[in-house]
Amino acid sequence: xxxxxxxxxxxxxxxxxxxxxxxxxxxxxxxxxxxxxxxxxxxxxxxxxxxxxxxxxxxxxxxxxxxxxxxxxxxxxxxxxxxxxxxxxxxxxxxxxxxxxxxxxxxxxxxxxxxxxxxxxxxxxxxxxxxxxxxxxxxxxxxxxxxxxxxxxxxxxxxxxxxxxxxxxxxxxxxxxxxxxxxxxxxxxxxxxxxxxxxxxxxxxxxxxxxxxxxxxxxxxxxxxxxxxxxxxxxxxxxxxxxxxxxxxxxxxxxxxxxxxxxxxxxxxxxxxxxxxxxxxxxxxxxxxxxxxxxxxxxxxxxxxxxxxxxxxxxxxxxxxxxxxxxxxxxxxxxxxxxxxxxxxxxxxxxxxxxxxxxxxxxxxxxxxxxxxxxxxxxxxxxxxxxxxxxxxxxxxxxxxxxxxxxxxxxxxxxxxxxxxxxxxxxxxxxxxxxxxxxxxxxxxxxxxxxxxxxxxxxxxxxxxxxxxxxxxxxxxxxxxxxxxxxxxxxxxxxxxxxxxxxxxxxxxxxxxxxxxxxxxxxxxxxxxxxxxxxxxxxxxxxxxxxxxxxxxxxxxxxxxxxxxxxxxx
Numbered sequence: 001x002x003x004x005x006x007x008x009x010x011x012x013x014x015x016x017x018x019x020x021x022x023x024x025x026x027x028x029x030x031x032x033x034x035x036x037x038x039x040x041x042x043x044x045x046x047x048x049x050x051x052x053x054x055x056x057x058x059x060x061x062x063x064x065x066x067x068x069x070x071x072x073x074x075x076x077x078x079x080x081x082x083x084x085x086x087x088x089x090x091x092x093x094x095x096x097x098x099x100x101x102x103x104x105x106x107x108x109x110x111x112x113x114x115x116x117x118x119x120x121x122x123x124x125x126x127x128x129x130x131x132x133x134x135x136x137x138x139x140x141x142x143x144x145x146x147x148x149x150x151x152x153x154x155x156x157x158x159x160x161x162x163x164x165x166x167x168x169x170x171x172x173x174x175x176x177x178x179x180x181x182x183x184x185x186x187x188x189x190x191x192x193x194x195x196x197x198x199x200x201x202x203x204x205x206x207x208x209x210x211x212x213x214x215x216x217x218x219x220x221x222x223x224x225x226x227x228x229x230x231x232x233x234x235x236x237x238x239x240x241x242x243x244x245x246x247x248x249x250x251x252x253x254x255x256x257x258x259x260x261x262x263x264x265x266x267x268x269x270x271x272x273x274x275x276x277x278x279x280x281x282x283x284x285x286x287x288x289x290x291x292x293x294x295x296x297x298x299x300x301x302x303x304x305x306x307x308x309x310x311x312x313x314x315x316x317x318x319x320x321x322x323x324x325x326x327x328x329x330x331x332x333x334x335x336x337x338x339x340x341x342x343x344x345x346x347x348x349x350x351x352x353x354x355x356x357x358x359x360x361x362x363x364x365x366x367x368x369x370x371x372x373x374x375x376x377x378x379x380x381x382x383x384x385x386x387x388x389x390x391x392x393x394x395x396x397x398x399x400x401x402x403x404x405x406x407x408x409x410x411x412x413x414x415x416x417x418x419x420x421x422x423x424x425x426x427x428x429x430x431x432x433x434x435x436x437x438x439x440x441x442x443x444x445x446x447x448x449x450x451x452x453x454x455x456x457x458x459x460x461x462x463x464x465x466x467x468x469x470x471x472x473x474x475x476x477x478x479x480x481x482x483x484x485x486x487x488x489x490x491x492x493x494x495x496x497x498x499x500x501x502x503x504x505x506x507x508x509x510x511x512x513x514x515x516x517x518x519x520x521x522x523x524x525x526x527x528x529x530x531x532x533x534x535x536x537x538x539x540x541x542x543x544x545x546x547x548x549x550x551x552x553x554x555x556x557x558x559x560x561x562x563x564x565x566x567x568x569x570x
Contacts, residue, residue, distance in 0.1 A: 254420040259360045260372045262422040264313045266345035267415060268292060269364040270320070270334070272299055274306035282363035282415030283310070283334065284345045284424065286463060290336040293463050294414030295429055296325045296397070297387065299332045310336050313370055324466030326569040328474055328539070330386060330397035330429055331459055333466045345416060348423030350455035353377055353402060361406040361428055361451070363415030375406030375449075381526070383536035384452045386430045398532065400540040401452035402426045408451035417453040426453030458540060475543045475564035478507020479514055481531040489519040489552070490534035512562035515553065522550035538564065 251257035266285045270292075272278060281298030285291070292310065299322055302308050308320045318336040325332035357377045365371050382403045387395040404417060408428050417426035432450035465472045480502040485491040492509075493502040494516050502516045503509050514520075521528055523537040524547055541547065543566035551558050 253422075256360055256372065256374045259418060259420065259422045260362065263345060263360070263362055263416065263418050264370055264372075265343045267313055267362045267370070269311045269367070269369040270294060270298055270414070271309045271311070272302045272306060274301040274303045277301040280364060280367045280411050281413045282411065282428070284362075284414075284416045285342050286333070286467075287344050288342050290339055290342060291323065291463075291467055292320065292334050292336065293427065293459065294332055294334065295427065296327050296330045296332045297395075298414045299325060299334060300395075308334055310334070311369065312339075324470040324472070326462060326466065326472035327387065327395045328397055328569045329454070329458065329462045329472060330399065331427070331454065331462045331466070331472070333463055345418075346421075346423045347456055347460055348419055348421070348425040350402065350425050350457045353380065353419070353425050353455075355379060358420055359404055359406055359425070360418050360422075361404065361408055361412060361415065362418070363408070363412035363428060365407075365409035365411040367411055371412075373407040375404050375451075377402055378405050378450075379403035381540075382452060383530075383533040384430055385532050385536075397429075398536045398539050399429060399452065399454050400458070400536045401429070402455055404451045404453060405449040406451060407447040407449070409447050412451075424456050426456055427459050428453045455540070461542060472569045473543055473566045474569050475538055475541050475545065476507075476567045477509045477512075477514070477538060477547075477562055478504035478565055479509040481534065483531045485531065487519070488529055489521040490528050490531045492516050492518045492520070508562050508565040512549070512560045514549075514551070514560070514562070517553070518558075519552045520549055521552060521557075522548075524548050 251261070253259070253262070263284075268283050268285065270281045270283055272281070279298065279301050281294055283292040283294035283298070286293050299308060302322070308322070309317055310320045311317045316339070318339050320334040320336045323333040323335050355377050359375060359377055361373045361375070363371055380402055382399075382401045384399040384401040386397045386399065389395060402417070402425070404426075406417070408431050412428045413430075415428045416424045417428055419425050428451060430452045431447055432452070434448050462472045480493045480496040482491045482493040492514060496502040496504075503514055520534055523534065526537065528534050528537060538547070541564055543564050545564050547562050547564065549560050549562055551560070
């Protein structure tokens with residue numbers, strides 16, 4: 001009989017999962033615990049004999065808390081079987097952390113968040129679950145009432161409440177350990193298991209591939225930009241222009257560079273200062289004894305007590321003194337002492353020079369030492385007179401000059417005019433100015449391509465005389481010319497200085513038969529147009545040379561031969 005007791009299935013107790021690892025793949029059904037038999041007010045069960053109070057107290061076990069809801073017969077989470085959602089985690093009570101750290105239990109050690117074990121660890125005792133209630137002793141009653149079949153539980157040991165045996169926990173609970181390794185996720189997600197590195201392999205591989213692609217694109221863009229910048233600007237920080245490799249090779253000996261390299265060590269710059277004036281000019285070394293050839297008008301400002309300083313092409317300086325000078329040829333020789341390693345400049349032959357031959361002029365125009373210019377021989381036998389600043393004619397020079405278009409400027413005077421063999425063929429002495437006609441180096445006019453040099457054959461003879469005797473000799477014919485004559489040719493004057501005869505008695509001219517008033521038109525077959533030209537032609541020779549003269553006397557042409565005499569120059 002039911003005695004008015006309800007006959008529906010009795011409520012089941014859902015035990016808490018224990019922290020043990022189960023080997024089953026599906027969560028087991030929770031074990032129900034039999035309900036305690038209700039007691040009446042006297043402490044006896046329905047229809048049973050009352051028990052002594054002491055025994056009741058001794059056997060009483062506190063009831064376990066009842067669920068808030070009736071069990072769901074359809075097993076709907078969270079009160080049915082495990083579904084797609086995980087039930088709420090149980091309350092975990094942390095234990096004191098030992099000095100060596102918190103050990104990780106084997107079920108949780110090294111899991112990757114999906115229950116897959118990656119490493120093992122020493123076992124760890126899980127926290128004890130609430131013990132199930134111990135049923136009171138049952139007294140035999142009448143016929144047993146039909147009860148819904150309940151799952152069998154292992155019998156409890158006699159003698160009081162014992163801790164319940166751990167039940168196999170759900171695998172989902174095994175995936176959560178808030179006090180375990182830091183890699184355990186709080187929420188489990190169904191899907192593809194994660195790799196041992198904690199990330200999804202496919203997603204991570206895809207992310208790496210995308211990142212590598214983006215990195216390659218960015219690097220390519222940056223590299224292309226840098227390459228374009230380098231190509232346009234030649235560098236990242238500064239501009240560098242392409243340039244040929246340094247070539248220390250020499251030049252052909254007959255080139256301007258080769259000629260200059262050979263001649264420059266022999267060329268010097270002269271600085272002259274006197275009591276009233278100063279100036280600069282050029283010279284070149286004649287021998288190892290220190291003799292230097294230059295123009296007379298270069299050393300003239302020094303006078304008799306001035307100072308002359310010679311500066312060599314390498315920058316060395318030395319004082320110099322005048323050995324000899326001649327205003328008629330506009331040549332002078334100075335000498336330096338105590339200087340070794342001098343390199344004489346070879347002398348050429350001016351008679352071999354042809355119009356159009358290339359030449360190089362070296363000097364110090366406007367005190368710019370070691371200046372090299374080049375040109376050609378523009379003409380030969382140009383009768384040039386220079387000087388005359390004194391007014392008495394004592395400083396006038398007569399030069400049968402070589403004309404060149406190599407630029408010559410003030411300061412080039414006394415410098416060498418060399419050929420392609422770097423041999424001296426002339427001494428640069430004068431230029432033609434555009435506004436003042438023929439002028440000496442004393443003017444400040446610039447070059448207009450008309451430069452004049454004393455032929456080296458004449459310079460050699462004069463230099464030798466100046467070195468040997470301190471004086472130069474002039475060839476003469478022993479007549480006085482009428483310099484005011486404007487006709488063609490050189491006219492012998494009617495009277496000479498101090499009213500004497502214009503033809504020196506017993507002189508070269510008198511012996512040849514020259515008379516006053518004769519007009520000389522040719523010398524050795526070369527036409528003469530003025531008195532200056534006759535002087536130039538005669539001075540181009542040495543004393544003792546024999547010349548053939550053609551002259552006109554009373555309308556008749558005459559030819560005669562004359563041997564040149566000698567006169568001491570000044």
